[in-house]
Amino acid sequence: ASAGVEDWAEALDAHRAAISQLPLLAWHGLDRTDRLDALGRAVGLAGDAAAVALNAGRPRDALRLLEQGRGVLLAQALDARDDMTVLREQAPELAHRIREVRAFLDSADSAQDPAASAADPARLVHDQRVMAERRRELAREMDDLVRRARELPGLADFLRLPSLERLRAAAGNGPVVVVNTSALRCDALVVTRDALRTVTLPDLTLEGPGGLAERAGTLLDALASVGRSPADAWRAQRILLRTLGWLWDVVAGPVLAALGPADSAPGPELRPTRLWWCPTGLLSLLPLHAAGHYGPEAAGADGAPRSVPDRFVCSYTTTLRALAAQTVPRDRTDARAGGRGETGPDGEHGRMLAVDQSDTPGLPPLPQARAEVRLLADRVPRTTVLSGPRASRAAVLDTLRSHSFLHFSGHGSQDPTDSAGGALYCHDHRQAGPLTVADISRLRLDRARLAFLSACETARGAAGLPDEAVHLAGALQLAGFTHVVAAQWVVDDACALRAADFFYTGLMRPPRPDAPAGLDPGRAATALHTAVQRLRERDDDPLSWAAYIHAGP
Incomplete structure (x- = not known):
């Protein structure tokens, strides 16, 4: 009503108050599905709040409201990885406990055994109740831990939205x-x-x-x-x-x-x-x-x-905050996580996982997928290849944890009406289910660098939650990948092979006196741009080249 009479200052106060409640709607004591449902009821709120701020002549407020009201789930994930150096110096035990609780809250949704639960419905109900109560207990503890951290000198803004500067x-x-x-x-x-x-x-x-x-x-x-x-x-x-x-x-x-x-x-x-x-x-x-x-x-x-x-x-980028977090040097992030950092393109933490799903049961064959993975294996030393029955849902999830690069060549889908509908199809998808947005979002991959999803509709979001990046590319960023290349719609199989070929040609760093040739994720955006320009030279149909997007710094 306030906006209708052009009382923009009053309307701005009302919208600011509403935006401040969004973290409560998506409280980490709720499971992911409930958080998405709650955020779905507030679709468009951030955009309206920013428009009101602009009508009030407050562009800085407009930007902050968009940062607060969009990418809420991503912001929660960034909180878990925020630089805790100052807190660790002042209160190391508190910092350690925050990481422990956050890790549980991130993984709680995937704690159940789907096969066992399907065989015993009563056990499923019991397990869900126990897990929900445990999640709520730890969420309340997390709120208290953050409150205690903010009481320490210099940490009043701990895990809060960064300043505009x-x-x-x-x-x-x-x-x-x-x-x-x-x-x-x-x-x-x-x-x-x-x-x-x-x-x-x-x-x-x-x-x-x-x-x-x-x-x-x-x-x-x-x-x-x-x-x-x-x-x-x-x-x-x-x-x-x-x-x-x-x-x-x-x-x-x-x-x-x-x-x-x-x-x-x-x-x-x-x-x-x-x-x-x-x-x-x-x-x-x-x-x-x-x-x-x-x-x-x-x-x-x-x-x-x-x-x-x-x-x-x-x-x-989903938000400025996400982009700012992704520009932090990863060796710094790895050190915070207790790792040793990336050792190079061929080192322990720089390996490529290539998934070949050219023959996925129940889905049309993709003969060029095998050629893509073969191309990668020839160019990138020590590439781990999963294909056929070895490329199971569990194997892909498990192997991802020890690799910095992912190339998935196979079938993907996104139901634009379903916030949980994004999926990659592994060899055993008919038995174990596909690899979903939720599955990937729960991962915490401290050494992840770049993912290339050579699968259709992997960057297409859900119309009901457009501001939460609820698609496979967004899920990989939630999991920790700094750079993601994906497609917004169905791409011809032969075109996908050319795109991958051109992209990895541009991504390869030439040898230096102190290092061999290898993949340089910092080249991702330019490598994709060059690959798309080469695709355009061959075929000016935008269906064949405009689908590809890069997300990241």
């Missing part, structure tokens, strides 16, 4: 564009190391004919039909091209104009021009990284390309 540091290598969508207004908050600018997007609307909701629904429906028939593929291509042009006109074009001229695709001697997209709401389901006009309308009146991939190397 710290968040802006995430934009040290290039601008971060937070695109907020709300029925009240739509804007881009352009974050750089030194400034925060607002770019109003008057032509981006949430509802109504031609609005975001309608266009997102049309595109997602069309992409879901790719592969059924040539007619469906042609229709999807037409809709995708129209959507990419619209995204340029209403979002990317105005943002890039505000940023000023940028270099086109980087040459071998030029530092890449980086840009991070942080879309909110339904916009997070669309390929903003590929926005642009292609074909005869590709160039503007000044001859400059009217497309994002011709001007920037793009990545995605």
Whole structure:
């Protein structure tokens, strides 16, 4: 009501109070399913709160509200990995207990034996009750431990949202564009190391004919039909091209104009021009990284390309906080976890796990998947290959813990209506179930570096929870992977092989006097950008190249 009478200051106070309650909705005393259900009831709240703040002339508040109200589950995971150096110095026993309790809360959802529970329903009910009570007890203890930590000198903000100045540091290598969508207004908050600018997007609307909701629904429906028939593929291509042009006109074009001229695709001697997209709401389901006009309308009146991939190397992040956390050197993180850090591309903590699911029971064969994994094994020394019956759900989960790189080549899926519907299909999926978003999210992989999911729909989120990154790529980041490459829709098998080939060519670091050649995860964004440009040279159909995204620093 306050916003309706344009009393934006009062409305801002109300929205700020509502956003502050979200951590209670997703309290760590609840299991993951209950937390997701609770957050689903607050969809759009953060976007509306940011819009109210902008109407009140408070862009800094708008950014903080988006950081508080989005990526709540990711923030909880980051809390568990936050730098506890100061706390450990002042109260080592308290720091140790916080890590112990957090580890239990992270793993509690996976503590039951699915096979045993299915055979004994009464045991299942009993185990669930015991586990729920134990979770609530430890969640209450965790709240008390954090309260005690905040009473110590210099730790009043322990596990709280970082300051805006710290968040802006995430934009040290290039601008971060937070695109907020709300029925009240739509804007881009352009974050750089030194400034925060607002770019109003008057032509981006949430509802109504031609609005975001309608266009997102049309595109997602069309992409879901790719592969059924040539007619469906042609229709999807037409809709995708129209959507990419619209995204340029209403979002990317105005943002890039505000940023000023940028270099086109980087040459071998030029530092890449980086840009991070942080879309909110339904916009997070669309390929903003590929926005642009292609074909005869590709160039503007000044001859400059009217497309994002011709001007920037793009990545995605769920929040600024997540990006800031991912830019912390991993050797520092490993030291906090008690590890020795990465020993190099061929060392104990730098090994590649390659999963070949070219022949998955009950699913169409993917002959190129085997070729992908063979290509990797030839290029990367000491690659661990799991294929056929050896690539079981349990084996993949267990082997991941001792590897820094993951390449999964096989079938993936995401039900856009189901927040828990993302899955990778291992060899025994019909007996043990697929490898789900929830399974991966529970992992804590301190030495994880990069994952490449050569499987369809692995970066496609759930429409009911668009701000929580509830997809396989997001789950891998929750688990600890710094860089994730994934696809937003079904990709042709032969195209997937070329993409992997081109990507790993760019990811290989040449030999140095002090180190052999090996994989360099810091090259991930540029390697994917170059791979996509090579795919475009072979086939200008965006269905074959625009699906791929990079998430991370």
